[in-house]
Amino acid sequence: MLLIPCPWCGPRDEAEFHYGGQAHVAYPENPAALSDEEWARYLFFRDNPKGLFAERWSHTAGCRRWFNAVRDTATNEIHAVYRVGEPRPVSA
Amino acid sequence: MADSTAAERRSPAAAYAARFEAASAGGGLRLAEIPFLTRVNLRVDPKSPAAERIGTAIGVPLPVEPGTVAGGGGLEALWLGPDEWLLVGPDGAAPGLVARLTEAAGGEHVSVVDVSAQRTTLVVAGERARDVLAHGCALDLHPRVFGPGRCAQTMLARAGVVLVADEDGFRVLVRSSFAGYVAEWLLDASVEYVAG
Numbered sequence: 001m002l003l004i005p006c007p008w009c010g011p012r013d014e015a016e017f018h019y020g021g022q023a024h025v026a027y028p029e030n031p032a033a034l035s036d037e038e039w040a041r042y043l044f045f046r047d048n049p050k051g052l053f054a055e056r057w058s059h060t061a062g063c064r065r066w067f068n069a070v071r072d073t074a075t076n077e078i079h080a081v082y083r084v085g086e087p088r089p090v091s092a
Numbered sequence: 093m094a095d096s097t098a099a100e101r102r103s104p105a106a107a108y109a110a111r112f113e114a115a116s117a118g119g120g121l122r123l124a125e126i127p128f129l130t131r132v133n134l135r136v137d138p139k140s141p142a143a144e145r146i147g148t149a150i151g152v153p154l155p156v157e158p159g160t161v162a163g164g165g166g167l168e169a170l171w172l173g174p175d176e177w178l179l180v181g182p183d184g185a186a187p188g189l190v191a192r193l194t195e196a197a198g199g200e201h202v203s204v205v206d207v208s209a210q211r212t213t214l215v216v217a218g219e220r221a222r223d224v225l226a227h228g229c230a231l232d233l234h235p236r237v238f239g240p241g242r243c244a245q246t247m248l249a250r251a252g253v254v255l256v257a258d259e260d261g262f263r264v265l266v267r268s269s270f271a272g273y274v275a276e277w278l279l280d281a282s283v284e285y286v287a288g
């Protein structure tokens with residue numbers, strides 16, 4: 001069981017959270033101007049690194065807020081959590 | 093005439109009163125339901141003038157530290173999220189409370205919803221209360237971490253609950269449709285702490 005530190009509530013069981021995929025995927029500025037391939041890349045294509053990955057989590061059973069976490073996909077170690085709107089910490 | 097046909101209201105855990113009482117007879121544990129409390133969900137930007145006006149209007153400043161409770165006795169404000177609180181008061185207080193909140197909100201972006209019927213309150217108190225809850229709750233409930241004045245939305249036996257710490261134990265705010273399940277679970281988890 002992972003212990004995930006919610007930036008609001010502190011460390012909680014993984015079972016209280018939902019995963020939201022890669023963080024910082026910006027909505028296209030002008031979606032209508034995209035080709036089908038560009039739109040599909042925005043919708044479906046995500047990084048899949050072995051190592052540090054910034055991703056979104058929602059504390060659904062607690063404060064119900066979305067936040068970001070930098071997790072090592074190889075070790076499951078969480079290096080940083082930060083609130084929506086805050087930049088990814090430089091060290092993580 | 094309307095009164096004679098009105099259905100008698102029944103709290104979600106009313107059927108467990110006798111079994112709660114029996115489980116409480118030993119003295120080390122007290123299980124009970126507090127039915128029909130008023131609960132109003134409030135969402136407002138804590139930095140807005142409306143939040144300050146609301147705090148003044150209800151006589152309880154909205155707590156901004158995560159997982160804390162302000163007020164007490166007549167009216168409590170439970171922190172549910174950075175812009176969300178659950179206001180808990182006595183039975184029948186909802187209409188007046190909603191009116192006061194709505195007036196204090198003015199024209200600002202505020203949500204006030206009477207959710208009294210959404211949950212009921214189960215009391216798990218006594219020296220064994222922490223042991224019972226530990227069977228199905230991953231939070232550290234030791235008083236140095238989770239003492240009086242603290243609350244948490246979390247899971248108890250996989251059911252979503254709001255836990256509130258009191259001097260002599262805990263209140264478990266559970267959704268009405270989960271009340272029977274959590275009551276059964278509490279009674280089962282209590283077996284080893286109940287005399288006889």
Ligand SMILES: [Zn+2]
Nearest residue numbers: 006009059063
């Ligand atoms: Zn949280």
